[in-house]
Amino acid sequence: MIDEYNREKDRATIERTFEELLKFVERMDEEEQRAMREGLAEESLALFDLLVKPNLSKKDRDRIKLVAEGLLEILKTEKLRVDSWRDKEFTRSAVKTEIRNFLWDDKKGLPFGVYSEEEVKMKADLVFGHIYQQYRDASHYPYVVKFHHI
Known part of the structure; x- marks a missing residue:
């Protein structure tokens, strides 16, 4: 029993x-x-979700997709390649600065006139928080390519 x-x-x-x-x-x-x-990789979608806001035009949403992809590419190829970047104040600061500068950039950044200065600062902080939590060091990226069998 x-x-x-x-x-x-x-x-x-x-x-x-x-x-x-x-x-x-x-x-x-x-x-x-x-x-x-x-039309995004999951990794870029995470940044897109942090950057997007309600009631955007299709053109502005498309721009934010490019921002998410471009910012992630710059961070991964330049700023996050430093081992233990989170442990060093200088590299943390460099990552924060890169995020802010990228979001403010007239050509690559968020759509001009759509976000207030306060919103851009808030979005930069959200992105930095996500990057800080998810990208521990140069050898650890949270997203992996998934292969599906057909």
């Missing part, structure tokens, strides 16, 4: 864990689908 109880308990645990895993996979698939709809 005890063995049967334990088997049922284990079965319920396995079923519950499997259901949670399926929900997790479904959420991941939704994000992958959303990234595809937006």
